[in-house]
Amino acid sequence: VRRYQAPDEYPFFPDVLQQPLLSPVAYPHLLHANDVNVNPRLHREYIDRILPTACGQSAEQPENYGSAATADVQCLQALSRRVHFGKFVAEVKFRAEPERFARLIRAHDTAGIDAAITDAAVEKKVLERLRLKAKTYGTDPSLPAGGKIDVEAVVAMYENIVIPLTKLVEVDYLMQRLVGTEWEHREL
Amino acid sequence: VRRYQAPDEYPFFPDVLQQPLLSPVAYPHLLHANDVNVNPRLHREYIDRILPTACGQSAEQPENYGSAATADVQCLQALSRRVHFGKFVAEVKFRAEPERFARLIRAHDTAGIDAAITDAAVEKKVLERLRLKAKTYGTDPSLPAGGKIDVEAVVAMYENIVIPLTKLVEVDYLMQRLVGTEWEHREL
Numbered sequence: 001v002r003r004y005q006a007p008d009e010y011p012f013f014p015d016v017l018q019q020p021l022l023s024p025v026a027y028p029h030l031l032h033a034n035d036v037n038v039n040p041r042l043h044r045e046y047i048d049r050i051l052p053t054a055c056g057q058s059a060e061q062p063e064n065y066g067s068a069a070t071a072d073v074q075c076l077q078a079l080s081r082r083v084h085f086g087k088f089v090a091e092v093k094f095r096a097e098p099e100r101f102a103r104l105i106r107a108h109d110t111a112g113i114d115a116a117i118t119d120a121a122v123e124k125k126v127l128e129r130l131r132l133k134a135k136t137y138g139t140d141p142s143l144p145a146g147g148k149i150d151v152e153a154v155v156a157m158y159e160n161i162v163i164p165l166t167k168l169v170e171v172d173y174l175m176q177r178l179v180g181t182e183w184e185h186r187e188l
Numbered sequence: 189v190r191r192y193q194a195p196d197e198y199p200f201f202p203d204v205l206q207q208p209l210l211s212p213v214a215y216p217h218l219l220h221a222n223d224v225n226v227n228p229r230l231h232r233e234y235i236d237r238i239l240p241t242a243c244g245q246s247a248e249q250p251e252n253y254g255s256a257a258t259a260d261v262q263c264l265q266a267l268s269r270r271v272h273f274g275k276f277v278a279e280v281k282f283r284a285e286p287e288r289f290a291r292l293i294r295a296h297d298t299a300g301i302d303a304a305i306t307d308a309a310v311e312k313k314v315l316e317r318l319r320l321k322a323k324t325y326g327t328d329p330s331l332p333a334g335g336k337i338d339v340e341a342v343v344a345m346y347e348n349i350v351i352p353l354t355k356l357v358e359v360d361y362l363m364q365r366l367v368g369t370e371w372e373h374r375e376l
Binding site: 062063 | 191192194208210213215250253254255257283317319320321323324325327328329332
């Protein structure tokens with residue numbers, strides 16, 4: 001259904017995509033050309049770090065393999081979309097201060113770019129909002145016990161994996177941001 | 189992923205199912221043989237009554253066709269599973285009072301069966317639990333306004349469509365329950 005034609009969706013297995021049944025949508029052109037795609041890394045982190053924290057033994061029963069795989073696809077695609085939003089964030093930051101970023105990019109100063117895009121206060125607010133959402137949606141309100149998930153594990157997953165990967169996307173995107181633009185060679 | 193081999197999953201388009209990649213699971217045999225499947229009716233109700241109540245104009249934009257269709261599949265399959273749980277409920281009720289149900293079934297007294305399986309107090313509790321869940325999950329806790337969905341529309345959908353269809357499944361299942369059993373011809 002043309003999911004991977006949307007500018008905020010990235011396939012994990014691009015080699016086996018089929019032709020969409022729906023005709024293309026004319027999306028607005030917001031990003032600079034780039035080939036940033038951290039899905040292979042996200043896929044590995046999901047298996048090595050996210051799943052072991054999130055899942056107990058119950059998912060190990062063969063009856064669950066099918067539905068677990070279906071849920072995995074939804075989780076991975078949602079995480080991928082969230083992480084690749086970093087491109088739009090980076091584009092906005094670049095447009096706000098093009099000269100500052102052009103200097104850092106031309107100096108290959110990835111640490112400097114990482115520092116320039118980091119806003120600790122915003123990250124803290126994101127984690128607080130996430131904690132509140134995990135608490136709200138991860139609760140069965142009709143049960144006295146309530147909580148169904150480990151809220152702090154969700155927050156830690158965001159803090160240790162989702163936010164760093166998002167920033168990696170931002171940095172990688174910015175490293176390609178000057179190609180073919182006036183900023184590539186302009187004197188700074 | 190062998191979804192439709194599970195005894196609580198019913199396909200909407202059985203004619204286009206492919207062979208599962210996973211090997212079969214040995215599910216416990218709990219139901220009497222039957223061919224009850226109300227998916228065609230649920231599909232119609234979904235389009236004619238559920239969607240018009242649930243959706244505003246926003247879903248009408250072509251950008252949303254693909255993701256809306258994906259969400260439709262999830263909603264329909266969840267509703268179908270819930271409605272066909274009626275078979276398990278009916279089986280338990282039959283086993284508790286086989287002679288009573290055998291009389292009603294042999295008399296083709298579907299109204300009597302419907303009355304026998306109806307528990308108004310339980311239905312009321314189901315709707316209350318649903319209202320609480322719709323309120324909890326249909327809220328963005330980080331927004332002051334909070335509610336994102338029309339909770340009463342969700343409750344009405346359950347009251348007017350899901351519960352009646354579940355009872356229809358129960359009645360239809362029971363109408364086939366005696367075939368090939370001692371109750372088919374035994375003197376009552």
